[in-house]
Amino acid sequence: MNYETLISVDELARAIAGPDAAALLVLDCSFDLSDLQAGQRTYDAGHLPGACYVHLENTLSAPKNGRNGRHPLPDRAAFAAAMAALGANDTTQFVIYDNAGGMYAARLWWMLRWVGHSAAAVLDGGLAAWQATGQAVTSDGAAQRPPGHFSLRPSRVATLSYDDLRANLDSAARLVLDARAPDRFRGENETLDPIGGHIPGARNRLFRDNLGADGRFKPAASLLSEFQALTGGRAAIELVSQCGSGVTACHNLLALEVAGLRGAALYPGSWSEWCAQPGAPIATGAAD
Known part of the structure; x- marks a missing residue:
């Protein structure tokens, strides 16, 4: 298994x-x-x-x-x-x-x-x-398991910092995918962070677009087609995912993996960190 x-x-x-x-x-x-x-x-x-x-x-x-x-x-x-x-x-x-x-x-x-x-x-x-599907749920608490031996091993994923993405503004070596709702990406209706907008050069991929009408992830071929259209066919290693706080960005990373696009990075601090940095460049409106 x-x-x-x-x-x-x-x-x-x-x-x-x-x-x-x-x-x-x-x-x-x-x-x-x-x-x-x-x-x-x-x-x-x-x-x-x-x-x-x-x-x-x-x-x-x-x-x-x-x-x-x-x-x-x-x-x-x-x-x-x-x-x-x-x-x-x-x-x-x-x-x-x-x-x-x-x-x-x-x-x-x-x-x-x-x-x-x-x-x-x-x-x-x-x-x-x-x-x-009629599967059972319970309100009973989970039985306590004995502590396990869970080793800290080398990371299987990549992360980028605020400084990395500031430098990326000049090189554009990585394409930033923003998982937030389109209105927040444009800088409208921001309720979670003090400043609205997005990282310059980012493109918007609302994480919920990874799901079909039944609430399950879309087929791999559909996800692949959608991501390739959004990114211009960039390799996954050239992509970095962000959102408001590094949570829903992981949904896009999972969808990329399902699509067979492996190796995209996460910006853990995401918009809530970016907009808190003095002098951070901010874009509003639709993607460039």
Whole structure:
């Protein structure tokens, strides 16, 4: 069993009932940016059997200092230790889901790759797809697992810093893909960050465009066609994904992987870090 991008409801149900179920660790990342406890309430009301809850602010982010964005990455070793405390080992198959089309689950998926673990997949369609097929949910808390041995290994993903992207404005060696809603990209209706707009030269790819009408990821061929049209056929290694705070940007990175475009980087600080830097260039309106 080795899923590295997506896993379907049927595949997960078979794995839970199969001989390797003990190697699975199912994690619920349900969240709401406007209500920081809503995800926990969603989990408490009904979650996949055996799933543990992982909070975006508490486990998947570091403290904010006013200049490092709204969801700065935590220390890699501390994050690896948090996964070990949940019972993860180096051979664990992670399955991650949420109540929001994968927008939070993709962050944890990317972070597991960030600490060197490949066997991590997002449940395609999330909690809604699980329930739509009649699969059981429970309000029971997950059984406590003994701590695992989860090694911190070389990262499988690339990141770029604010300074890297400032330098990129001159070279344009990387194309920035912004996962936020089009109005926020244009600098309109900004409610989460103090300044609206986008990084000059960026192009807009709303993360929800990765999903079909059924809430599942579009087929790989469709995603590939859409990304190639947006990027002019650039190689994935020439792409960098960002959003408001480095969360939904990971959804685009997952979609790129599903499309077979591997190697794009993440700008973890994203717009919330960029717009907090004195003198940072800001563009408004549609993409150049």
